[in-house]
Amino acid sequence: MFARLFTDHPRVVGETYFEHMAASFTIGARLALAASKCVVHGFVPGLCKTAGSDAILKLHGEVSPRRFDQPTL
Numbered sequence: 001m002f003a004r005l006f007t008d009h010p011r012v013v014g015e016t017y018f019e020h021m022a023a024s025f026t027i028g029a030r031l032a033l034a035a036s037k038c039v040v041h042g043f044v045p046g047l048c049k050t051a052g053s054d055a056i057l058k059l060h061g062e063v064s065p066r067r068f069d070q071p072t073l
Contacts, residue, residue: 013066030059
């Protein structure tokens with residue numbers, strides 16, 4: 001059970017647990033920044049016009065090649 005939750009997935013994508021943690025935190029931080037820009041855009045439509053879609057497209061391009069056919073929890 002421990003391996004399934006903590007080490008199997010990082011191993012499949014070629015990372016250690018801590019490398020995977022760092023990559024996940026980095027992606028999460030980038031998504032949080034994009035989300036905050038979307039909120040700003042909601043209040044002031046003239047600001048951050050493409051920040052959300054730009055972040056999504058960039059992250060998709062970086063993350064999708066790393067994906068493997070794996071079940072999720």
